[in-house]
Amino acid sequence: MKRKFIETADGSTSIYLEEMDEHYHSKHGAIAESNHIFIKNGLLPKSSQEEISVFEVGMGTGLNVMTTIKAADEHQLKVNYHTVEAFPIKEEELGLINFSSLLGMDQGLFLRIHTVPWEIENLLQDNFKLSKFHSKLSELELRAAFFDVVYFDAFAPEKQEEMWTEEIFQKMFDVLKAEGILVTYCVKGVIRRRLQAVGFRVEKLKGPKGGKREMCRAWKDK
Numbered sequence: 502m503k504r505k506f507i508e509t510a511d512g513s514t515s516i517y518l519e520e521m522d523e524h525y526h527s528k529h530g531a532i533a534e535s536n537h538i539f540i541k542n543g544l545l546p547k548s549s550q551e552e553i554s555v556f557e558v559g560m561g562t563g564l565n566v567m568t569t570i571k572a573a574d575e576h577q578l579k580v581n582y583h584t585v586e587a588f589p590i591k592e593e594e595l596g597l598i599n600f601s602s603l604l605g606m607d608q609g610l611f612l613r614i615h616t617v618p619w620e621i622e623n624l625l626q627d628n629f630k631l632s633k634f635h636s637k638l639s640e641l642e643l644r645a646a647f648f649d650v651v652y653f654d655a656f657a658p659e660k661q662e663e664m665w666t667e668e669i670f671q672k673m674f675d676v677l678k679a680e681g682i683l684v685t686y687c688v689k690g691v692i693r694r695r696l697q698a699v700g701f702r703v704e705k706l707k708g709p710k711g712g713k714r715e716m717c718r719a720w721k722d723k
């Protein structure tokens with residue numbers, strides 16, 4: 502599918518897929534959305550832990566990897582980050598993405614996120630390990646009860662229903678530790694009910710400024 506690189510309201514890059522009529526991020530600000538949903542409401546609630554293990558669904562541009570590294574540096578966290586991506590960004594597209602300058606981060610680090618090998622653990626910096634899997638989520642085998650946080654950043658259910666099934670949510674539930682959390686931008690009733698059906702306790706939180714009014718956080722209580 503052809504990727505069109507666009508600018509969102511906070512100046513950060515995102516991608517629009519014409520064929521699917523779908524954006525990778527909120528048009529109201531890709532960085533703002535990542536910081537609000539995944540960092541503030543996903544990562545930081547776990548900041549008292551010695552190491553936080555994160556699983557991201559859909560690495561895409563690598564934005565959530567970047568914002569997580571920045572948060573890890575700012576809050577002295579250690580992160581073990583795993584992510585899956587079925588359709589990686591091409592190396593020649595990386596220059597079209599402006600996250601490093603907007604986040605005040607090293608472009609070399611951004612390039613390394615995308616160019617380190619798949620399927621193995623890469624030590625990106627002392628406090629950050631990155632394991633990327635080039636696979637479909639449904640085909641990926643993950644360790645049970647290993648993760649503290651799931652960043653669920655799939656395309657919208659109206660565009661890619663197969664990512665939002667009870668079967669997939671059961672898989673996310675199983676890979677989380679007790680007291681683990683899943684965060685996502687989608688708060689649709691039908692999706693919340695599917696999360697509840699596999700055992701999550703679901704809460705609605707305020708969404709990012711200017712974007713969707715609400716977001717969803719789901720807890721694996723035990």
Ligand SMILES: C[S@@+](CC[C@H](N)C(=O)[O-])C[C@H]1O[C@@H](n2cnc3c(N)ncnc32)[C@H](O)[C@@H]1O
Nearest residue numbers: 559560561562564586587588637638654655656
């Ligand atoms: C909403 S975008 C997420 C973007 C990403 N988190 C970012 O910040 O750029 C959804 C991502 O899921 C990927 N994807 C689509 N189907 C997938 C599948 N079956 N398994 C894994 N990833 C998939 C897409 O290629 C896309 O990169």
